[in-house]
Amino acid sequence: MKTTPVKGTRDTLPQEARRLDYVRSEILRVYRDAGFERVDTPILEDLNNLRGSEGGENLGLIYKVLKRGAKLDKALREGGDPADLGLRYDLTVPLARFYAQNRARLLSPFKVIQIGRAFRAEQPQQGRLREFNQCDIDILGDPGPNAETELIAVTAAALLALGLKNFTVRVSDRKLLDGLLESCGFEAGERPAVCVALDKLDKIGPGGVRAELAERGLGGARAEALLDALDASARDIGAADPRCGRPEAAGRLREILQASRTLAEGRYSVEFDLTLVRGQGYYTGPVFEIEAEGYAASVAGGGRYDRMIGKFCGEDIPAVGLSIGFERICAILPEAGLSVPGARPRAALLYGPEDDFAAVLARGRALRAQWGGAVYARPKKLGPFIDRLKEQGYDGICVTGRDEDVRRLAE
Secondary structure: OOOOOOOOOOOOOHHHHHHHHHHHHHHHHHHHHOOOEEOOOOOEEEHHHHHOOOOHHHHHHOOEEEOOHHHHHHHHHHOOOOEEEEEOOOOHHHHHHHHHHHHHHOOOOEEEEEEEEEEOOOOOEOOEOOEEEEEEEEEEOOOOHHHHHHHHHHHHHHHHHOOOOOEEEEEEEHHHHHHHHHHOOOOOOOHHHHHHHHOOHHHHHHHHHHHHHHHOOOOOHHHHHHHHHHHHHOOOHHHHHHHHOOHHHHHHHHHHHHHHHHHHOOOOEEEEOOOOOOOOOOOOOEEEEEEEOOOOOEEEEEEEOOOHHHHHHOOOOOEEEEEEEHHHHHHHOOOOOOOOOOOOOEEEEEEOOOOOHHHHHHHHHHHOOOOEEEEEEOOOOHHHHHHHHHHOOOOEEEEOOOOOOOEEOOO
8 A cells, every 4th residue: 555645745743733733823813813713615516506606727627525325326328427525725616615605793894804725626836736725805795895805915915924935916806807808809718717827927927828829829919918917017916008998907906005005004015916816717807826936836816806706606796815724834934934933942852661550650741831732652762763752743752750850952
């Protein structure tokens, strides 16, 4: 049997788990301090819910769960779909279903936190796993730009609380990009495919986008007009506005940018970026990503999805969310020198076969007034065990019958 985890998943060692616990708790603290309430949803969703979510390329990455028993036998016999459930590919679709079911018992607008695992059948690579954690905050029921501004400010506050510096919030609006595509001659039915290619612009460059559009039959003069327009106005909303022909969306985005820059107080950057697409097809307005200096992939992203909840309840309800990529944040922070602040020193209490174990546990309980840690049977070879304790972040050791108090391991 294999000892390695499934490709695209990972095991977590104790020392790393402590850091992850701290990061999770700090993000949750900031979110709750801002008035957001936590909920939880199952990792399993009805497969039709996932398929009908306009999740873009993620729809091709759904892990499907087979029917069981007689239902599976019938599907296989009659050539029907053998799957009826799927693992959630993000936290947004389950939240939309949750809100449609429970909204009568919730505040409006509803400010919500979700922290949980999601699953995508990715081709595993650096920063892209098949099983990963997300930390989301969403505001449901608020149609105005204040919701986007608050999400950006609260998410930035969480990143700052973790010690992350030199990050940039990139902001755009899918309506502006749609207007630009229309002005370049792309028909409504062609625009989703163009967006898929544009979403890779930062990875494959203009030449790669040009080639991909040509492969899709969307090249030529229209593609050149699009790339020229982006080159001239991608970072300047004043230049983009007349090209896109969506003055209402541009005005809303100016409000978000101005307020977000004011709240940033120079601690991070907030920039307009018309090339920002976001892969999910369910976005209906402003979209945003957060990038950390020196890290290729974004560490957070989201946007407005005003039509998704209506798929469940028949009534469109304004909604906007921003998700932190948990693994990506945790990969960056050690490089930035993160240590868990305020962590109690940890000591191991070692006992021998001659000791009364109840008395040992009582002594361990008394030590916890000042020390965290655990009780262990004294090994035959103490040196290697002490080395392992140091690797696991222990600060001290106390051996029954020899030490009256904890000795620092560094001594």
